[in-house]
Amino acid sequence: MMxxxxxxxxxxxxLNVPKEEMENLVLNGDGAGDGTGDSSNSAYRSAMSTLSNxxxxxxxxxxxxxxxxxxxLTAPSSYIEPPSYADVIFSPFDETSDSEINGGEDSSLxxxxxxxxxxxxxxxxxxxxxSNPQKEQETSNSIVxxxxxxTYQITTRTNLPDxxxxxxxxxxxxxxxxxxxxxxxxxxxxxxxPPRPDKSVVESxxxxxxxxxxxxRVALEKYLRRLSAHPVIRKSDELKVFLQxxxxxxxxxxxxxxxxxxxxxxxxxxxxxxxxxxxxxxxxEVVQPARGGRDLLRLFKELRQSVxxxxxxxxxxxxxxxxxxxxxKEKMLDLEQQIINSSQQxxxxxxxxxxxxxxxGELGLAFIKLTKFENEEAVFNxxxxxxxxxxxxxxxxxxxxRFYRELNSQTVKHLDTLHEYLGMMMAVQGAFADRSSALLxxxxxxxxxxxxxxxAEKLEAASSKVFGxxxxxxxxxxxxxxxxxxxxxxxxxxxxxxxxxxxxNRSEVERLDGERRADxxxxxxxxxxxxxxxxxxxxxxxxKAAEETSQYxxxxxxx
Amino acid sequence: xxxxxxxQTRNVMQSPRSPSSQPYLSASVTDPVKLGNGVQxxxxxxxxxxxxxxxxxxxxxxxxxxxxxxxxxxxxLFDKYKGVFVPPLPExxxxxxxxxxxxxxxxxxxxxxxxxxxxxxxxxxxxxxDLRTFLQADEETMERFRFQETGIFNKKPADFMxxxxxxxxxxxxxxxxxxxxxxxTTPEYEKLKHxxxxxxxxxxEAQKHAYRLVKRHRELGQSLLDFGKAVKLLGACEGxxxxxxxxxxxxKSELVSIKLQKEAQQVLMNFEEPLKDYVRYVQxxxxxxxxxxxxxxxxxxxxxxxxxxxxxxxxxxxxxxDKVGEAEIEYxxxxxxxxxxxxxxxxxxxxxxxxxxxxQEQKTEEMGVAFHQFAKGQARLANGIADAxxxxLPKLEAASSA
Numbered sequence: 001m002m003x004x005x006x007x008x009x010x011x012x013x014x015l016n017v018p019k020e021e022m023e024n025l026v027l028n029g030d031g032a033g034d035g036t037g038d039s040s041n042s043a044y045r046s047a048m049s050t051l052s053n054x055x056x057x058x059x060x061x062x063x064x065x066x067x068x069x070x071x072x073l074t075a076p077s078s079y080i081e082p083p084s085y086a087d088v089i090f091s092p093f094d095e096t097s098d099s100e101i102n103g104g105e106d107s108s109l110x111x112x113x114x115x116x117x118x119x120x121x122x123x124x125x126x127x128x129x130x131s132n133p134q135k136e137q138e139t140s141n142s143i144v145x146x147x148x149x150x151t152y153q154i155t156t157r158t159n160l161p162d163x164x165x166x167x168x169x170x171x172x173x174x175x176x177x178x179x180x181x182x183x184x185x186x187x188x189x190x191x192x193x194p195p196r197p198d199k200s201v202v203e204s205x206x207x208x209x210x211x212x213x214x215x216x217r218v219a220l221e222k223y224l225r226r227l228s229a230h231p232v233i234r235k236s237d238e239l240k241v242f243l244q245x246x247x248x249x250x251x252x253x254x255x256x257x258x259x260x261x262x263x264x265x266x267x268x269x270x271x272x273x274x275x276x277x278x279x280x281x282x283x284x285e286v287v288q289p290a291r292g293g294r295d296l297l298r299l300f301k302e303l304r305q306s307v308x309x310x311x312x313x314x315x316x317x318x319x320x321x322x323x324x325x326x327x328x329k330e331k332m333l334d335l336e337q338q339i340i341n342s343s344q345q346x347x348x349x350x351x352x353x354x355x356x357x358x359x360x361g362e363l364g365l366a367f368i369k370l371t372k373f374e375n376e377e378a379v380f381n382x383x384x385x386x387x388x389x390x391x392x393x394x395x396x397x398x399x400x401x402r403f404y405r406e407l408n409s410q411t412v413k414h415l416d417t418l419h420e421y422l423g424m425m426m427a428v429q430g431a432f433a434d435r436s437s438a439l440l441x442x443x444x445x446x447x448x449x450x451x452x453x454x455x456a457e458k459l460e461a462a463s464s465k466v467f468g469x470x471x472x473x474x475x476x477x478x479x480x481x482x483x484x485x486x487x488x489x490x491x492x493x494x495x496x497x498x499x500x501x502x503x504x505n506r507s508e509v510e511r512l513d514g515e516r517r518a519d520x521x522x523x524x525x526x527x528x529x530x531x532x533x534x535x536x537x538x539x540x541x542x543x544k545a546a547e548e549t550s551q552y553x554x555x556x557x558x559x
Numbered sequence: 560x561x562x563x564x565x566x567q568t569r570n571v572m573q574s575p576r577s578p579s580s581q582p583y584l585s586a587s588v589t590d591p592v593k594l595g596n597g598v599q600x601x602x603x604x605x606x607x608x609x610x611x612x613x614x615x616x617x618x619x620x621x622x623x624x625x626x627x628x629x630x631x632x633x634x635x636l637f638d639k640y641k642g643v644f645v646p647p648l649p650e651x652x653x654x655x656x657x658x659x660x661x662x663x664x665x666x667x668x669x670x671x672x673x674x675x676x677x678x679x680x681x682x683x684x685x686x687x688x689d690l691r692t693f694l695q696a697d698e699e700t701m702e703r704f705r706f707q708e709t710g711i712f713n714k715k716p717a718d719f720m721x722x723x724x725x726x727x728x729x730x731x732x733x734x735x736x737x738x739x740x741x742x743x744t745t746p747e748y749e750k751l752k753h754x755x756x757x758x759x760x761x762x763x764e765a766q767k768h769a770y771r772l773v774k775r776h777r778e779l780g781q782s783l784l785d786f787g788k789a790v791k792l793l794g795a796c797e798g799x800x801x802x803x804x805x806x807x808x809x810x811k812s813e814l815v816s817i818k819l820q821k822e823a824q825q826v827l828m829n830f831e832e833p834l835k836d837y838v839r840y841v842q843x844x845x846x847x848x849x850x851x852x853x854x855x856x857x858x859x860x861x862x863x864x865x866x867x868x869x870x871x872x873x874x875x876x877x878x879x880x881d882k883v884g885e886a887e888i889e890y891x892x893x894x895x896x897x898x899x900x901x902x903x904x905x906x907x908x909x910x911x912x913x914x915x916x917x918x919q920e921q922k923t924e925e926m927g928v929a930f931h932q933f934a935k936g937q938a939r940l941a942n943g944i945a946d947a948x949x950x951x952l953p954k955l956e957a958a959s960s961a
Contacts, residue, residue, distance in 0.1 A: 331796070338793040345782065345789040352782040356775040363768040370761045377754045382919040386926060393930045400937070517801045518959075524808055525955040531948040539941035545934035552927035553935075 126158040126228045128243070130221035133213045136173075149173050150213055152220060156243045162235050168244045174199070176242065176249040177220060183238045184227075189434040189497075190504030192427040192512055193233065194226035226423075231511070328509065329432055336425040343418035350412055357404030364397030389549055396545035400538050407534035414530065417523040421516060428512065435505050438498040445491040452487060456480045584610040584679045586694060588624075588672040591664045601625050602664060604671065608694045620695050626651070628693065629671055631705045635689040636678065641850045641903070642910030643684060644918055646677035647839035662824070666832060673836070683910075741859045742852065751915065752848060759841045766834040773827045780819030787812030800958045807951055815947050822940040826933065833929040837922060844918070851907045858904040861897035868893045 132153040151171045159166060174197075181196035197219035200212070224243075228234045242249065367390045374387040456477060463473040590605040608620045629648055636645045649670035675694075678684045692704060787809040794805025868890040875883045 335793075335796040338789070338796050342786070342789040342793045345786040348782040349779075349786045352775070352779040356772075356779050359768060359771045359775045363765065363772055366761070366765040366768050370765060373757065373761055377750070377757075379750075379754075380916060380919045382916075382923040386919075386923040389923070389927050389930050393934065396934060396937075513798075517797065520797070520801050521804060521955065521959045524804055525952075525959055528808070528948050528951050528955060532945050532952070535941045535945035535948065539938050539945060542934045542938035542941060546931060546938055549927055549931035549934060552924070552931040554928055 124160060126156065126160055126163075126234060128157075128221065128224045128228055129155045130217050130224065131155065133217055134171075149175075150216075152217055154220075154224065154243060160234070163240060163244070165244065170243065170246055172242070172249065174216065174220070177223070179249060180238055180242045184233060184236065185430070187236065187238060188233060188504075189438065190431055190501030190508065191230075191232065191434075192424065192431045192508045194223060194230065195423055195426045195430070196223050325432075325435070332425065332428055332432070332509075336422070336429075339418055339421050339425060343415070343422060346415040346418050350408060350415065353404060353408040353411060357401045357408060360397050360404060361401030364394045364401060367391075367394035367397065370394075389552075392545050392548040396541045399541045403534050403538050403541070407530060410530045410534075411527060414523050414526040417519050421519070424512060424516070428509065431505050431508055435498070435501050438494070438501045442491065442494045442498050445487060445494050449484065449487050449491055452480060452484045456484060582612055584608070584612055584615075584685055586672075586675045586679050588668055588675055591668050593659060600659070602659070602667070604668060606675065606694060614691060616695055622695065622701070623698055624693070624701065626667070626671075627705055628701055629674065632678075632689060632693045633674075636684055636687060637846070637850075639687065639689070640683055640910070641854065642847060642907030642914070643681070644840065644844050644847055644911075644914045645684070646674050646681075647836065647843045648674055649839075662827075666828065669828070670832070670836065741856045743855050755841060755844050755848065759838065759845070762834065762838045762841060766831065766838055769826070769831040769834050773823050773831055776819050776823035776826060780816040780823065783812045783816040783819065787816065800961075804955065804958055807954065811947050811951055815944050818940060818943050818947070822936055825936050829936065830929050830933040833925060837926065840918070840922070847907075847911065847914075851904070851911065854900070854904040854907050858897070858900040861893070861900045865890070865893045865897040 130152050133150050134153075135148050136151050138147050138149065151173045153169060154172055155167070155169045156163070157167050177196060178199065181193075184193055197216065200216075227239055233239060371387045371390045371394060374383045374390070378384050378387065459473055459477050459480065463470040463477065466473070586606060586608045588604050588606055591602045592604075593600060594603050595601055603623050603625050606622050606624050608615065608622075609618060611618060630651070633645060633648055636643070649667050678687075678690060684690065692701070696704070789809075790805045790812070791809035794802040794809065796802075797805065868886070872883070872886045872890045875886050
């Protein structure tokens with residue numbers, strides 16, 4: 001599906017635009033006609049200000065993407081069916097071809113078939129769209145009526161066998177997304193899970209405003225696409241349920257064990273103990289990080305443990321690989337810092353390109369006005385000549401201005417990779433945090449074990465001094481030994497969990513490193529190809545103007 | 560370019576390389592040097608004159624001049640050659656810390672050079688005695704001349720007469736019940752005035768955007784520099800091959816940045832400055848329009864007054880008053896003044912008519928050159944940028960297909 005030709009005969013190739021909204025920007029910008037394109041400019045500026053918020057890397061750039069005056073509450077969102085990736089043939093760099101101007105492969109994390117992971121086949125395909133926001137009312141028994149909230153239509157098209165159906169569509173609200181994110185965090189500890197869009201602390205009035213809703217729609221879409229791009233998470237039950245099960249989302253708010261989808265490792269303790277288990281708290285619950293309000297006792301214990309760790313109190317048994325891990329963590333932090341820095345500079349660059357295009361356009365306009373003026377008021381031929389010269393200059397300036405603006409929208413697309421990876425760095429931090437908290441659990445259990453054993457020893461020593469046995473003490477020792485056994489088992493489960501998370505960490509970080517390298521290379525290529533292409537176009541425009549004013553070339557003339 | 564004014568003119572060439580029988584006069588303003596200390600510091604320039612005109616002291620003369628000397632010259636020419644569009648000077652004031660920046664000094668020097676050369680190539684102005692003083696007098700003499708002219712109390716006798724007459728004419732206006740302003744209203748001249756005033760607005764806007772464009776070049780250059788540095792640091796965190804690629808990208812970015820800074824300077828000197836000069840020229844024309852209005856007013860009022868004197872004289876002659884002699888003298892004087900005023904006015908009109916043709920042609924030429932240079936510069940810049948980035952592509956291609 002080749003793109004449309006605009007008035008300049010410049011073919012806009014839409015080959016590889018999963019962000020199909022970008023087409024709207026380019027077309028709209030062109031449609032502005034006289035080159036000022038105010039609406040796209042101001043939308044872009046607001047995008048720029050959201051971009052500068054690095055703590056919310058998913059806060060969308062794509063404010064610019066939708067025409068500013070469309071109402072997402074009433075109109076369907078701008079959804080253009082992208083071409084099938086199977087149709088994409090990357091053309092080798094060619095002086096005359098325009099396709100490279102859009103960059104070869106898309107630089108952003110593409111959820112579509114060109115997955116870089118070697119394990120998935122090239123025909124895997126999953127495409128999620130979020131659209132059609134609608135106001136709904138909470139059913140409530142109160143006289144006042146329930147709160148209103150927004151739901152979004154989430155459509156999935158896929159050929160993955162896990163999914164069963166090739167197309168499904170559900171309605172979800174933001175709260176459901178939060179739940180999904182929480183469930184995934186529990187089930188996939190150690191994984192680099194893409195961070196979800198922020199909850200926004202704003203008034204309900206703002207929540208209804210179309211700009212906010214649109215921002216959120218885009219953010220949700222990005223988030224879900226990222227999830228479906230993750231080779232492991234895309235196969236998760238949580239995601240499947242979210243995407244396919246109609247009606248209210250069945251993922252529970254509380255972590256009620258009975259209705260949870262159980263992951264492999266968590267199934268193990270159940271197999272060990274059967275239903276119910278010997279202890280009041282199921283062992284597999286123990287290996288989950290302590291959650292505030294639910295397990296205060298455990299929380300206090302772990303807090304004490306981590307404090308004693310800091311003070312170099314009890315030396316935990318599991319420590320050897322920490323050094324390598326710490327180095328990796330350091331490196332990741334450093335990388336994150338540099339990505340932040342680069343993405344900030346990328347923003348400045350984009351703004352500077354934007355400004356250049358804008359001012360060039362304004363210059364062109366000023367000269368068009370002058371041309372008109374001189375022609376209207378002309379008394380002498382010299383004025384008419386000057387008017388023609390000005391017109392040539394103005395035309396070139398306006399054309400160049402358009403090219404700068406197009407260049408910029410492409411640049412944004414490519415350099416957006418940097419912003420994307422800010423989000424992924426957060427995911428990495430999350431994975432590392434999972435590992436640390438799993439380690440903390442192990443250490444807590446170890447020290448708990450050792451203190452229990454110490455108590456048991458003390459009791460035995462005291463009891464052996466009493467001739468004939470100490471019934472109450474012996475009973476206590478028996479109970480203690482039970483507790484020790486359960487704790488011992490829990491410790492083993494925790495260690496296994498820790499090891500599992502470490503493995504997840506390792507493979508995830510490796511996967512991400514590979515993906516990141518590939519994505520960055522694509523970003524660089526796309527950026528450079530873009531710069532080359534547009535520089536050539538701009539050069540041609542000015543060469544023509546120079547040609548048209550060549551009679552004024554004084555360098556060649558001898559004085 | 561020959562003018563057919565009452566003074567004899569020669570077709571004076573600019574270039575000294577033309578056959579020696581042809582008269583030529585050329586000047587250049589060079590070598591700005593900072594002199595003096597602190598608040599009193601100023602820039603002095605060497606002005607080199609090459610000529611074979613007999614009125615000048617030899618084929619080549621070098622003098623030292625400062626900005627206020629140029630101002631003196633311009634004021635004198637403006638005063639003496641009413642109706643001529645005296646070439647404009649670059650702005651007087653400047654922000655203090657900018658005043659001695661290399662960029663400002665060079666721009667001013669170039670503008671002063673153009674100023675002097677325009678005068679030297681103007682058929683009337685090149686004959687000026689004040690020009691000869693400016694180009695030849697030693698520094699002390701120049702300083703003396705300059706001080707004489709800048710005091711507000713240094714009014715010539717003619718000026719007092721003028722002020723007197725102004726009062727007089729206002730009185731006679733009141734007496735005659737003529738309060739309305741006296742202005743030329745020929746449609747052609749109206750059109751010209753309207754054109755000039757409108758032109759200034761349009762040009763000012765174009766110049767404003769040109770100046771902003773210079774800034775944009777600099778800003779884009781700066782952002783590319785920062786971006787280059789940032790991706791280099793990012794590359795240092797990444798392993799190969801990404802690390803090297805980032806490093807190359809950063810280096811190229813810095814290179815492109817330099818090209819942009821260079822072009823910014825070119826745009827400033829070869830495009831924005833000519834536009835600014837154009838604006839100044841138009842402002843100078845506005846001043847000339849004001850002079851013409853004054854001259855016209857004088858001519859009208861003196862004509863009126865002369866008429867009154869004539870009427871009065873006739874009256875006195877009829878009554879055979881003994882005041883006739885006095886009145887006759889007054890009448891004759893007034894008539895002479897009136898005729899002079901009319902001549903002055905008509906000379907202004909004639910000059911302006913010639914000047915406007917000259918101005919339009921000159922501006923078409925100068926702006927054409929500016930446009931051409933700008934277009935060429937932008938084309939060169941874009942080509943350079945394309946070449947720079949293109950050099951990275953083979954490596955990027957190789958890396959991403961590996």
